[in-house]
Amino acid sequence: MNCFTCENNLSAYVDDELTTDVRRDIEAHLDTCEKCHQEYETLLSTWELAGDMRTEAAPDGLWQAVEAELQQKGHNNTTTEDLALIVRGLASEIRDLKQTVDGLRHDLEERDNNKIDQSDLGSLVLQGRRRHAG
């Protein structure tokens, strides 16, 4: 497994969402790659910190508010809101796809850059930064 694939799978690895085969490949790679191992450690810490975020139980009196509003409004079967939900869902899918494509393009560019001589690396990084800043 290369660093590119390993890095992309690290959150899923932390979340235990990988197949046994992929998990073993990740572990083998982490054993030998300091860079990915560090990346893993910081993602794990983030996950642990997030788990520490305690959420209080819902406050009292919520049911009374819900009940009062339900009585006032009554049940309704209009689907306009549902249609709006669907449209919003589609819009977010499109945004997501665009982001995915952008991400893939970015990763591919990075990979191409890595193939090029070390001597060219400095100027490429600068170019890349300018491109991303722009």
Add this chain to the structure above:
Amino acid sequence: MNIQADVALIAACQQGDTRAIRETFEMYKDRVYALCRHMAGNAEDAEDLTQEVFVSAFQHLNNFRAESAFGTWLYRIATNHCLNRLRKKRPEIHSFDAMAEVDIAPPAPGPSPEDMVVRKEMNRRMELAVAALPENLRAVFVLGTLEGMRYKEISEICECSEEAVKMRIHRARKQVRDKLKNYLEA
């Protein structure tokens, strides 16, 4: 999600059985509140959001088909409702960068009163980092990292592929990590 209202309970709700509706509310209120709390980043908005989510869900119970679990349907309503409200609200709750100027000491070794303060401060910073995420990333981060849901359920709630969930969670977590970087290294 361990808790799931059964088909009979939801059917009773759909018939307008107030006791069943109350029972369903009690069953899900803490989870929905937690979801709203993390999405909104503050308690006041979370309370309003939770109320609105339940009113909307109970009003549209007839649109629930037992194809998905009731919880999934409810969390989908909650997620979309929060995203919708956040979009309208836009003015940033607090700016993370403004907060970053306040210096806090790195955690001291061993348990101490300072640890509690630091931990509280970390949570607050995490909250701000989450609030700074783009909406679609925030939703998966909240569901996956704060609520601990599996990718499959998140994909059903967010109506996207599991692969998309995986990528978004990874992206979101890296962004949160970068915001907290100084403290993670301390």
